[in-house]
Structures are given as structure tokens and as C-alpha cells.
Amino acid sequence: MSGQAAIRIEQLGKRFGAGPLVLDDVNLSIESGEFVCLLGASGCGKSTLLNLIAGLDRPTTGAIDVPAEGAAVMFQESALMPWLTARQNVELALRLRGVARTARRAEALELLDTVNLADAAEKRPHELSGGMRQRVALARALAQDRPVLLMDEPFAALDAITRDLLHEELERVWRRTGRTIVFVTHNVREAARLGQRVVLLSSRPGRVAGEWRIAETSGRRIESPEVAALSIEITEQLRKEIRRNAA
Amino acid sequence: MPHDDIAGRGTQDPTAGRVATKERTETPAADPASSGLDTLAGARYSTNEADDLRSLEAGLDRLQTDDARGTNAWRTFTTSVLPPIIFVVVLIAAWQVYVWIVQPRPDIVPSPISVVTAISDAWQSDRLQTAVLTSLERGVFGFLIAVVVGTPLGLLLAEVKPLRRAIGPIISGLQVLPSVAWVPAAILWFGLTDATVYFVVLMGATPSIINGLISGVEQVPPQLRRVGTVLGAGPARLATLVVLPAALPGYVAGLKQGWAFSWRSLMAAEIIATGGTIGFGLGSMLDQSRELADLAGVLATILVILAIGILIELVFFAPLERRMLRRRGLLQGGTK
Numbered sequence: 001m002s003g004q005a006a007i008r009i010e011q012l013g014k015r016f017g018a019g020p021l022v023l024d025d026v027n028l029s030i031e032s033g034e035f036v037c038l039l040g041a042s043g044c045g046k047s048t049l050l051n052l053i054a055g056l057d058r059p060t061t062g063a064i065d066v067p068a069e070g071a072a073v074m075f076q077e078s079a080l081m082p083w084l085t086a087r088q089n090v091e092l093a094l095r096l097r098g099v100a101r102t103a104r105r106a107e108a109l110e111l112l113d114t115v116n117l118a119d120a121a122e123k124r125p126h127e128l129s130g131g132m133r134q135r136v137a138l139a140r141a142l143a144q145d146r147p148v149l150l151m152d153e154p155f156a157a158l159d160a161i162t163r164d165l166l167h168e169e170l171e172r173v174w175r176r177t178g179r180t181i182v183f184v185t186h187n188v189r190e191a192a193r194l195g196q197r198v199v200l201l202s203s204r205p206g207r208v209a210g211e212w213r214i215a216e217t218s219g220r221r222i223e224s225p226e227v228a229a230l231s232i233e234i235t236e237q238l239r240k241e242i243r244r245n246a247a
Numbered sequence: 248m249p250h251d252d253i254a255g256r257g258t259q260d261p262t263a264g265r266v267a268t269k270e271r272t273e274t275p276a277a278d279p280a281s282s283g284l285d286t287l288a289g290a291r292y293s294t295n296e297a298d299d300l301r302s303l304e305a306g307l308d309r310l311q312t313d314d315a316r317g318t319n320a321w322r323t324f325t326t327s328v329l330p331p332i333i334f335v336v337v338l339i340a341a342w343q344v345y346v347w348i349v350q351p352r353p354d355i356v357p358s359p360i361s362v363v364t365a366i367s368d369a370w371q372s373d374r375l376q377t378a379v380l381t382s383l384e385r386g387v388f389g390f391l392i393a394v395v396v397g398t399p400l401g402l403l404l405a406e407v408k409p410l411r412r413a414i415g416p417i418i419s420g421l422q423v424l425p426s427v428a429w430v431p432a433a434i435l436w437f438g439l440t441d442a443t444v445y446f447v448v449l450m451g452a453t454p455s456i457i458n459g460l461i462s463g464v465e466q467v468p469p470q471l472r473r474v475g476t477v478l479g480a481g482p483a484r485l486a487t488l489v490v491l492p493a494a495l496p497g498y499v500a501g502l503k504q505g506w507a508f509s510w511r512s513l514m515a516a517e518i519i520a521t522g523g524t525i526g527f528g529l530g531s532m533l534d535q536s537r538e539l540a541d542l543a544g545v546l547a548t549i550l551v552i553l554a555i556g557i558l559i560e561l562v563f564f565a566p567l568e569r570r571m572l573r574r575r576g577l578l579q580g581g582t583k
Contacts, residue, residue, distance in 0.1 A: 054477065073477045079470040082575040083492050092488065096479045116304045126576020129311030144478065165307060168300050 005065070006032040006148055006180040007053060012062035014048055022048050024205035026062070032147065035174055035181045035217070037195030039188060039234065041242050045206030046184040050152050053182060071148035072141040076156050078133035080125040086112060086136045087121040093143035111139040114176070115169060131162035135169065142173070148180045155190070164222055167193055171220075188238065192230040193222045200234060202241045210237045357543035365547040374532060379551065382513060382528035385441070389448030390509040394502065397453040401460030401501075405494075406486070411461065418454050418461075426451030426512035430519045440524050444516045451512030452505040459501010463494030499571060503564045510556050529555075 007030040014023040022045040030036050038046050051057040052064055054073045080089045090108040099107060112121050115135040125133055134154055141149055155163045171194065174181055185191050191198045196217050202209035212230060220227055339359050345351075346358040353361065369375035404411045404418070429450045433443040467490055475489035517530020525531070529552050536544030572578040 056473070056477070070479075075470060075474070077470055079468075079474045081471065081489070081492070082577075083495070083571075093478050096475075096484065096488075116301050117308075119305075120308070124574060124576060127312065129308065131311065132308055140478075162307060162311070165300070165304055169304070172300065 004032055005029045006034070006067060007182070008063075008065040009049075009053075010063050010065075012049075012052065012059050012064060014045065014052060014057075014060050021205040023052075023059075024207050026201075026206065026208055028199065028208060030180060030182065032180055033178050035194065035196045036183065037191035037198045038182060038184045038201060039186070039191040039198055039238070040201035040206065041186065041203050041238065044201040044203040046186070046201060047152055049201070049206065050150050050182065050184050053148075054150050067147050069146050071150050072144040072146040073150045074134075074137050074141045074152065074154045076153045078125070078130075078137040080133055080136055080140070082125050085122050085124050086117060086128065086132075086139075089125070089136055090140050090143050093140045097144055108139075108143065111143050112136070114142065114173060115139045129162070130158050131166060134158065134166060138170070138173065142177065142179075148182070151181065151183045153185055154183075156185070156187070163190075167222065170194065188231045188234050189222055189227065192227045192234060193220055193224075198230075198234060200237055200241070203245060209241050210234070354540065354542055357546065361543040362547045362550065365541070365543040366551065369532070369544070369547065374527070375551070377527055378529045378532040378548075379555065381526045382517065382530070382552075383555065385444055385448070385528065386510050386513045389445050389513060390452055390506055392445065393449050393452035393456055393505055393509060396449065397456030397501075397505065398460065398498075400453070401457040401498075402464075402486075402491075404457060405461045405464035415461065418457050421450070422454040422458060425515075426508065427515040427519070429512075430516055433516070434520055439520055439522055441526070443520050444513065444525065444528075447516040448509050448512045452509040455505040455508050456498075456501045459504060460494065460498045463497020463501070464490060466497055467493040495571060496568075496575070496577070499564070499568050503560070503568065506559065506564065507556070510552075510559075514552060 007028070009026055009028040012023055012026040013021060015021045026049065038049060040046050048057070050073075052059055053066060054071050055066070056073075080086075081092065084092060087105070087108045090111050091104045094104045094107055095101075109118060109121055112118050115138050117132060117135050117139065120128060120132060120136075125136070128136065137154070155166050158166065167190070170181075173179075183191075183194060192212075192214075196214055198212045198214070199208060200210035200212075201207065212234060214230065216226075343359050346356060357365075366375065369378075404414055426447050429447050430443070433446045437443045437446060471489055471493055472485065475485045480488060513528070514530045514533075517525070517528040518534050521531050521534055529548060533545060533548040533552070536542075536548060569578060
């Protein structure tokens with residue numbers, strides 16, 4: 001895939017107030033339509049980096065180029081509006097995007113169908129399981145119709161079976177919609193399972209400590225041998241980075 | 248049975264995936280061609296897998312969600328309606344039995360029957376209807392004024408932090424102040440007019456409504472605001488589409504308390520401020536019965552005041568609150 005860069009990060013640095021440097025000299029170029037996993041231990045500033053890309057925060061030094069349309073964001077907690085049904089939650093995103101009232105309903109149902117939730121459209125968040133809520137959140141993020149989708153550990157709170165299914169779901173949605181996805185996780189296997197590229201961030205301060213490109217991305221499963229092999233390799237590097245903090 | 252289903256697919260799928268991988272690695276091709284093949288294979292892969300995934304997900308969704316149990320009307324009746332009714336009936340029976348056995352002076356302990364007679368007398372002389380209508384009209388109208396005054400004030404205080412720091416504690420303090428304390432001042436300001444009554448009701452109810460709204464807004468989870476911002480809502484739409492609906496439970500709780508304070512303040516004002524152009528309300532009726540040393544009439548009026556308070560709560564606020572909480576999953580079943 002050789003598109004132009006969708007996100008370009010140059011010599012990015014971030015510190016909060018007078019605190020320590022959270023991100024230091026991060027350089028990253030993410031191509032349009034690419035699926036990148038940002039991986040790192042706690043305190044590596046993954047979420048900070050994501051917030052910077054999302055425009056929820058400003059960098060201290062350096063520059064970030066993102067598409068003018070901005071990015072959709074999905075968080076660890078689904079953060080659905082509890083007083084709205086699944087469909088209305090998606091419709092809210094459409095409404096804030098400026099979609100005409102008459103077109104919202106059909107489009108929301110279509111988006112819910114994309115994540116296999118057409119039957120649950122009239123249910124409220126508390127009637128849905130954790131995995132279903134995250135799928136509604138995914139449909140809502142898709143409703144924003146932004147070229148970039150940022151995901152901040154969206155499946156961290158789910159059980160293994162559900163997470164496994166959602167990996168497949170996300171991969172399918174990615175192939176179908178051609179979105180650029182930046183997926184933050186602290187789960188090595190998840191990164192090796194999902195990404196076309198895995199970017200390892202070191203901790204305190206966060207720097208790019210390693211990169212792996214995966215040539216063959218279709219047909220991967222969490223239990224596939226190639227995923228396991230890559231996980232071992234990444235884990236080795238990750239542990240090296242963590243050990244540096246002991247000194 | 249559904250577990251078997253998942254396990255079966257789980258062991259089946261990886262092999263399918265691996266076969267697909269092998270197929271593609273075996274076809275040696277130049278880069279552009281392989282990318283074309285890739286999309287073709289990808290398309291085939293996704294239609295096959297999509298159906299599989301769909302059924303798998305549907306199965307898991309069914310396993311992970313309970314079908315909502317319908318509320319049983321009879322159960323609701325026996326668990327939440329019947330107990331208080333039984334209690335009241337027993338109380339009245341005990342009272343009547345006490346009067347029969349001890350035979351106290353009727354001007355100190357009237358029997359339930361004489362209280363009921365007092366109510367029906369008041370009804371026949373039209374005093375009861377006039378009093379109830381006058382009081383209800385004032386209570387409801389005063390409460391609505393308090394809502395109209397309190398809601399924008401509450402919103403302003405909730406959203407403007409410096410203002411809240413300055414005024415918030417005073418509003419909380421006002422909530423503690425018994426609104427009867429305003430009656431003398433109101434009489435001096437407005438004389439014996441309806442304005443006095445409305446002023447006291449307003450001072451009683453507004454702090455509760457403001458405080459309810461502030462605490463409702465404070466309890467809005469920060470991630471909902473964040474999502475609103477991410478979805479592209481500006482300050483105005485964030486307030487109307489996210490913050491206000493999210494703050495509704497606190498607001499309704501404040502309204503409910505505000506009504507209780509309105510009703511209490513109204514009775515206090517009506518008992519103290521009688522005469523002038525102030526009409527005949529339940530409080531005035533209570534005071535009149537006291538002057539005539541008519542204890543049965545006093546008790547009858549107290550019961551009517553209590554009944555109206557409970558009735559408004561049961562008919563208006565309780566269903567509103569229950570419906571809102573159930574929609575948000577904050578109330579399970581409804582019978583607990």
C-alpha cells in the first residue's frame with residue numbers, strides 16, 4: 001500500500017506543565033489506509049500521543065499533520081449516552097456531523113448493520129453487553145466519517161472470547177472502509193494480530209523504540225503461529241525497554 | 248449447546264485461515280499484481296467470513312444479554328402498593344379501637360369517624376374545595392415560577408465555576424433556612440397579598456432546584472463530555488445534547504425536592520399570613536379550625552394536606568423518575 005501520508009508526526013515532544021517529558025522526539029509517518037498499532041508499557045505516553053493526534057491536546061514541541069477533516073476517536077469505555085438507544089447514539093454523531101434529519105435513521109441502521117447490531121438498534125446501552133457496546137461505539141466512530149480512526153485500548157476491558165471476535169470485526173470494517181487506523185494497546189498479541197505495522201514506544205519518555213511491518217495481514221488469528229512468533233520478538237524488545245527503567 | 252457451537256467454530260477457523268495464507272504465498276507474482284489478487288482474495292475472504300462472524304457474534308450477543316423481564320403488575324401491587332395501604336388501615340383500626348376502649352375526651356382525641364365527618368362537612372360547605380383549589384393553584388404556580396427562576400440560575404452556576412464558588416455555598420445555606428423565616432419579611436414587604444405567599448414559596452423551592460441541577464451537572468461523567476467534543480459538538484450543542492440530558496436525574500431529584508419545599512412553604516405562609524387579600528387556602532383552613540378549637544377539623548385538614556403532597560408525588564414525580572431511571576439502566580426490575 002503506497003498512499004500519501006495521512007498522519008505525519010515530526011520531532012514531537014510533550015510535557016505537562018513543569019512535569020517530566022512524556023513524549024520525546026517522536027517521528028512517525030502513517031500512510032492513508034494503514035493500520036498501525038502503537039504498543040508500549042504503562043507510562044509510555046501512548047494515550048497522550050493519541051490525544052495529540054486527535055487534537056484534544058497540543059504538542060509542546062514538534063508538529064503533527066492530520067487530515068483537515070480530523071479524526072474519529074474510540075475509547076476504552078464505550079461512553080455511549082445512557083439515555084439514548086443504540087440507534088440514537090449513532091444518530092447523535094450523524095447529527096453533529098450535519099447529516100439531515102431525514103437521512104439519519106437509515107444511515108444509522110446501516111452503520112449498526114456494519115457491526116452486526118441491526119437487531120439491537122432500539123436497545124439502550126445498559127441492555128447491551130460490553131462487546132456490543134463497543135461495537136455501537138465503533139459504529140458511532142464510523143458515523144463521523146473521518147478518514148482517520150483513533151482507538152485507545154478499545155477492547156482492553158472485554159473478555160478474551162469477545163475481544164477475539166471484535167478483532168475480526170474491526171479487521172473486516174477496516175478492509176471494507178479503508179480507514180486509517182491508529183490502535184493503541186498494551187497487549188503485544190493484540191498488536192501483532194491486528195496491525196500492518198507495530199510501533200513500539202519506550203517508556204519515560206516515550207520514544208519510538210522499534211517498528212515491525214507485517215507483509216501478510218489477512219487470515220491472521222490471535223492463535224496463528226506467525227502472530228505468536230512476532231509477539232515473542234516484540235515482547236523481547238519490550239522487556240529490554242522496560243528493564244532500562246530499573247537502572 | 249451454544250458453548251459447543253463456539254468451541255466448534257473456534258477450532259475450525261484457524262485452519263481455514265492458514266489454508267488461505269498458504270494459497271497466497273504459493274502464488275509468486277509481481278507487487279502490483281499481487282495487490283490486485285490480494286483485494287480479490289480479500290473480498291472472497293470477507294464475504295465468507297462475514298457470514299460466519301455474523302452468526303458467531305449473534306450467538307455471543309445472545310449469551311451475554313438477558314432478555315428484559317417484563318414487570319409483573321400483580322407483583323408490583325403486592326410488594327409496593329399493598330404494604331403501605333395495610334399499614335394505614337391497621338393504624339386507623341388501632342386508633343378507633345383505642346377510642347372505643349379508653350373513651351378519651353373527644354376534643355383531645357377525636358375518633359377517626361369524627362375526622363371523616365369533619366372532612367365531609369367541609370366538603371358540603373364547599374370550604375374544602377375552595378381551600379384545596381386555592382392552595383393547589385398557588386403551590387403549582389409558585390413551583391413553576393421557582394422552576395423558571397431556578398433552572399437558568401442553576402445552569403449558570405453549574406457551568407461558570409467562579410460564580411459557583413462564590414454563590415454555591417450561599418444557595419446551599421438557603422436550602423437549610425426554613426422558609427417560614429421569610430414570612431415576616433414578606434409581610435412587611437408585600438403586605439397580606441398573594442405576593443407574600445409566592446415570595447415564600449419561591450424562596451423555599453428555588454435553592455433545591457438550583458442545587459439539584461448543579462449536582463446533576465457535576466455528576467455528568469467526564470468521558471461523555473469528551474465524546475461530545477470528539478463528535479464535534481460546540482459549547483452550545485454540548486450543553487443541550489450531552490450535558491443537560493446527562494444531568495437530568497439530578498435535575499428531576501431537585502425538582503421533586505423543590506415541590507416538597509414549595510408545598511411546605513406554602514402551608515407555613517398560609518397559616519401565618521391570613522386575612523387581607525390572601526384567599527382561603529388549606530393553611531388558612533387549618534388556622535381557622537385551631538381558633539375554633541376543632542381538633543377533628545385540624546386533623547382532617549392535616550390529612551388533606553398530607554394526602555395532596557403524597558398524591559402529587561405518586562402521580563407526577565414518581566412515574567417520571569422511575570421511567571427516566573429505568574431507561575438509563577439505573578433501576579433494575581422496579582420492584583426492589
